[in-house]
Amino acid sequence: MRSVELLSPARDLAAAVAAVDYGADAVYMGGSRFGARRAAANGIGDIARAVEYAHQYGVRVHAALNTVLFDDELADAEAQARELIAAGVDALIVQDMALRRMNLPVELHASTQTGNTSPEGVRFLQDCGFSRVILERSLTLDDIRRIRAAATVELECFVHGAICVGHSGRCFLSRSTSSRSGNRGECSQPCRLPYDLKDASGRTLVSGKHLLSVRDLDLSDDLETLIDAGIASFKIEGRLKDVRYIKNVVAYYRRRLDDIIARRTDIVRPSVGRSVPDFTPDTAKSFTRGASRYMLHGKCGGVASFDTPKAVGEPVGRVASVMRRGFVLDRPNDLAAGDGICIIGRKGMAGTNVNGIADGAIVPNRMDGIEAGAEVFRNYDHRFSLALDRSRTRRTIDVDARVALAADGATLSLRDCEGVEVTVTRSLTLAPAADPDKMEQTARRTVAKSGDTIFSVRDVAVDGAEMFAPASLLAEMRREALDALRVARLSRPLPHRITADDGTARYPSDTVTRYENVTNGMAAEFYRTHGVRHIEPPLETSPTAGERVMVSSYCLRREMGQCLKESPSLRGDLYVEHGAARYRLVFDCGRCEMSLVDCGRGRKR
Numbered sequence: 001m002r003s004v005e006l007l008s009p010a011r012d013l014a015a016a017v018a019a020v021d022y023g024a025d026a027v028y029m030g031g032s033r034f035g036a037r038r039a040a041a042n043g044i045g046d047i048a049r050a051v052e053y054a055h056q057y058g059v060r061v062h063a064a065l066n067t068v069l070f071d072d073e074l075a076d077a078e079a080q081a082r083e084l085i086a087a088g089v090d091a092l093i094v095q096d097m098a099l100r101r102m103n104l105p106v107e108l109h110a111s112t113q114t115g116n117t118s119p120e121g122v123r124f125l126q127d128c129g130f131s132r133v134i135l136e137r138s139l140t141l142d143d144i145r146r147i148r149a150a151a152t153v154e155l156e157c158f159v160h161g162a163i164c165v166g167h168s169g170r171c172f173l174s175r176s177t178s179s180r181s182g183n184r185g186e187c188s189q190p191c192r193l194p195y196d197l198k199d200a201s202g203r204t205l206v207s208g209k210h211l212l213s214v215r216d217l218d219l220s221d222d223l224e225t226l227i228d229a230g231i232a233s234f235k236i237e238g239r240l241k242d243v244r245y246i247k248n249v250v251a252y253y254r255r256r257l258d259d260i261i262a263r264r265t266d267i268v269r270p271s272v273g274r275s276v277p278d279f280t281p282d283t284a285k286s287f288t289r290g291a292s293r294y295m296l297h298g299k300c301g302g303v304a305s306f307d308t309p310k311a312v313g314e315p316v317g318r319v320a321s322v323m324r325r326g327f328v329l330d331r332p333n334d335l336a337a338g339d340g341i342c343i344i345g346r347k348g349m350a351g352t353n354v355n356g357i358a359d360g361a362i363v364p365n366r367m368d369g370i371e372a373g374a375e376v377f378r379n380y381d382h383r384f385s386l387a388l389d390r391s392r393t394r395r396t397i398d399v400d401a402r403v404a405l406a407a408d409g410a411t412l413s414l415r416d417c418e419g420v421e422v423t424v425t426r427s428l429t430l431a432p433a434a435d436p437d438k439m440e441q442t443a444r445r446t447v448a449k450s451g452d453t454i455f456s457v458r459d460v461a462v463d464g465a466e467m468f469a470p471a472s473l474l475a476e477m478r479r480e481a482l483d484a485l486r487v488a489r490l491s492r493p494l495p496h497r498i499t500a501d502d503g504t505a506r507y508p509s510d511t512v513t514r515y516e517n518v519t520n521g522m523a524a525e526f527y528r529t530h531g532v533r534h535i536e537p538p539l540e541t542s543p544t545a546g547e548r549v550m551v552s553s554y555c556l557r558r559e560m561g562q563c564l565k566e567s568p569s570l571r572g573d574l575y576v577e578h579g580a581a582r583y584r585l586v587f588d589c590g591r592c593e594m595s596l597v598d599c600g601r602g603r604k605r
């Protein structure tokens with residue numbers, strides 16, 4: 001039996017609680033520093049509260065400490081790591097190998113920032129004691145299968161949310177344009193900006209398009225295939241997303257995974273508790289740049305979002321006719337007042353709100369961009385958002401109860417779905433019941449009331465209904481027993497796989513390149529211990545001019561139908577430019593990858 005985990009992001013405590021309530025098996029969130037999303041930092045108190053709430057259900061909490069570290073930060077990073085461990089986190093997600101050298105008593109997960117693309121690299125991390133490796137988003141199914149065949153370590157992959165167009169941990173694009181570095185948690189997202197595509201002579205081939213912006217990931221139809229390929233944890237992106245996004249997306253993937261688990265006998269869910277949302281989850285109604293399976297089924301085109309890097313939303317139709325203050329779509333729709341819409345026509349993209357519906361026509365706040373033939377998308381569903389705000393889904397753990405009444409007292413035992421059991425007793429004299437049938441009904445009804453606890457009492461057995469016990473006594477015992485059961489669940493340690501690094505694993509190369517970003521002495525010592533002879537100065541602290549600042553499985557030529565393998569009409573060197581930033585595109589057809597080389601002035605730390 002293998003565990004299959006649904007892993008949710010959480011920007012803060014409220015998001016973590018929502019993730020648990022709506023069905024996550026694990027939650028990942030950032031500490032106060034050293035996380036790859038600096039805007040999603042959390043104090044240790046909130047993380048400890050998230051841990052306590054999650055552990056009731058057997059839900060794990062992973063803390064992200066996945067930036068590279070400088071020598072003068074190592075002491076603070078270790079102190080924070082140990083503080084997080086003391087708060088009860090179940091794993092640390094790390095990029096910098098200095099953290100592997102600190103002998104931390106916790107599971108270490110190798111962040112996608114460690115550039116996990118090859119069987120050799122993943123096997124090395126496994127042999128160094130990492131209990132889980134988080135894979136690069138751009139891997140194909142065949143890539144994943146090759147990695148699974150080479151290593152036994154747990155594999156985690158992203159299945160939903162934003163895609164980094166550059167290989168994670170190997171992208172220096174943000175740092176080439178500003179002092180903000182993605183490897184330090186401050187990516188400025190220059191890949192989402194508009195660029196001009198030019199040839200070597202300076203001729204503009206494409207103007208003002210979002211040439212590096214790709215659609216968001218949605219692998220919800222591939223979950224079972226990924227399970228069979230060896231994935232143990234399905235990760236939702238979004239540590240900067242709001243609670244509405246968490247509720248909707250987690251509930252959607254919970255339902256999809258539960259359907260798979262219910263009809264198979266080889267996989268199980270690692271946490272417990274039923275979450276029945278009081279709305280119908282629909283990921284098209286949360287932030288999305290359009291769904292893409294990216295490279296999972298092979299290197300392909302059709303994954304870019306040239307027109308906008310923003311959330312376009314769900315398609316609702318094309319404009320069939322236009323009148324002075326409104327328009328009609330070419331198909332039935334359920335647009336309503338308060339909805340936000342996006343219009344894409346000949347002149348580009350525009351956005352507005354729906355003021356109302358009159359005689360079958362949609363009346364927008366503004367008519368900008370509305371013309372016959374324009375595509376219309378809903379990027380804000382007002383009624384659905386209200387349903388999310390009002391949703392109060394409660395995750396409950398099934399419990400069986402047994403009441404035993406006797407002349408010398410009462411006993412109440414509760415046993416949950418995992419076999420955790422508590423018993424509460426009262427020693428007192430009970431009189432015979434005037435109506436045993438009524439006493440049994442009263443006992444069942446009283447003990448079954450679980451209120452707003454985390455439990456749902458599903459079955460109540462009653463022994464000794466010939467004796468009378470007041471409903472107030474049974475209610476008091478029920479409250480005490482439910483509290484005791486919660487404490488008993490929290491007292492059970494969750495299983496962990498903490499493995500030391502004995503130093504015997506060999507790094508796949510005798511050189512660590514500048515792109516692996518070894519920025520401190522402790523990380524350098526890690527690699528030397530594992531057979532590395534040469535460590536290049538990290539690009540994080542070096543000028544980027546003339547350097548490859550991004551490598552990607554996405555290819556602009558392929559996206560434009562100009563693949564070099566297919567006799568393209570467009571030949572010669574190509575460049576993308578935004579303002580003063582200029583990058584030469586390098587195409588590696590053997591690996592089917594594209595790189596950006598910085599043609600401008602590099603910046604030092």
